[in-house]
Amino acid sequence: MTSTPLSRPSTAPTSLSYADIQSIVADDFEIMDKQVFGSLNSKVQLVMSVSQHVINAGGKRMRPLITLLCSRMLNDVPSKEAMHLAAITEMLHTATLVHDDVIDESGQRRGKPTANATWDNATAVLVGDYLIARAFNLLVGFQSLPLLQLFSDGTCDIAEGEVLQLQHQHNPSATEADYLAIIDGKTSRLFMMATQGAAILQDKTEHLDALADFGQHFGNAFQIIDDVLDYSGDSEVMGKNLGDDLAEGKPTLPTIKALALLKDNDTVGFDKLRIAVQTGKTDDAAALIALVRESGALEYCRTRALEETALAQQALETLPDNQYRQGLYQLTELASARLV
Template sequence: MDRLVALVGADMARVNAMILSRTGSDVAMIPEVAKHLINSGGKRLRPMLTLVAAQMFGYRGEGHIKLAAAVEFMHTATLLHDDVVDESDLRRGKATARKVWGNQASVLVGDFLLGQAFKMMVEVGSLDALDILSSAATVIAEGEVLQLAAAKSMTTTEDKYLTVIGAKTAALFSAAAEVGPTIAGLPHMRAPLAQFGTDLGLAFQLVDDALDYSGHEAMLGKRIGDDFREGKVTLPVILAFARGTPGERAFWQRAIEGGEAGEGDLEIAADLIRRYQAIEETIARARSYASSARAALASCPVGEHRLALEEVIDFTVERAF
């Protein structure tokens, strides 16, 4: 992502400064919890998409800084809430906020960050940008509830899984990219950038789900096998379950649905996923969405910004493989 980082470096420094200033509060726990996660080493890909999209279409104002910060706050809030729902203890190799401060603090600080995000959106003064990001917030929440309803259910279909990740992950990628041409005053470019973001987000999540059974903790930012331990039914599991023998399906039902995963079961799960080429097929799906994301950029101006976005697509799919 070197080209992207170079293009948005100066603007990203301003976004980071704004993020730090907007986590200030007289309630001491709020900046402590927020900064714990904000400083934990994420790539900040989503706000960088907002910045590069605004630059690509010639935007010259200040609104993209606040919108990028708002996008990062939305993302951070969902991570805080996710860790509570998933009962996660680690995030990017560090103890999660819920592990340090408890579930209540994590949820409430997440709510504070969402409030700050919407405040910044209003300050920008673009009703269209506010509509895009507020709609994304609604879709993300719907995705969380849908995932909760489908959790630990081996009846989850590939279509339902794609609906969940489309809402939970791709919606914010899509909104982050779409607000760039929106504030630049080019409404006809909203749909292509939204489609790019959706496809990129789907590819990103598919690769993450594959890496949970085949990657390295340093690349993934969490323990390998956390999805399995948390009973998440991701595409590698769906594919292995569909192709398995009755005995193998009984294993998935015991470990995932029954919540009875024990010592050595992660290794069994990973072996079944390898046996049925579920990782390869998951990555193939990701590459298909990556191709669609690249096609969505065809109407964008040729130059460094478009090339940077194309390289982000490559990075998303090829990381750790």
């Protein structure tokens, strides 16, 4: 069988939509989406109310979509197990968002009130804990030690990535290596779990390495793009203000690279940005955002995001060539198009 050639990533506008990609596995996705809610079975009404609130406020369900695409790519038949695993993946993702909102003291996510703002921090943290516990309770039902190992190791990595980010909060000396270690845990690891979990379910373990590479590099690209948009995106679309990451002292690649470039070319600008990172005081946010933009950091980050996208696409080349692989490829293109 001749493999369809995969082209280099492009930031050219695309007419392809997320709904188009989702339609490839439309029936599976609809069942999975219902299972996300149907899997909640707490006897405590507050747990149910908060869980339903945060899941309803969820995004596009990209991680479970990846699981469904991977499962169909490896074995093109409906798989209740894959749909169930995809729902569990979304449950874990939702739990990490709930905890993130508490740490960041966020009042809104995607334009909707967060759980910690609607109730309080303690309630949000405990419900996040419940979602993680419930996800593992459901994972036991697969009676698969490799699957449990993948998700337990991955969840530890996610937690470590979050702690590492906290460790480097307000640290102007954080490096690109520090940043990559953070996003490998807090973002990319769940993408890897979404891809590799499907291979374990379908008993296609010969594809585990390629799927891990795809998940890691796509996750890296996705996070770098998100961080670029914190300085160049549309605050209405993102559901947060530009420069929020800077105010929170997060060690993101645009800030790290801007500091490195300003240190050699603009000592006054370097000191302004360094102090803002250290203190979180961004009273003149527009000027600080302009510093980052004018430093050349965003161009560097865009290049890095496209490099990671290309590596993700390269990883797909050894996988079965069908419409589902093409859907994964199109997801990477759609993510890259956000850089325009």
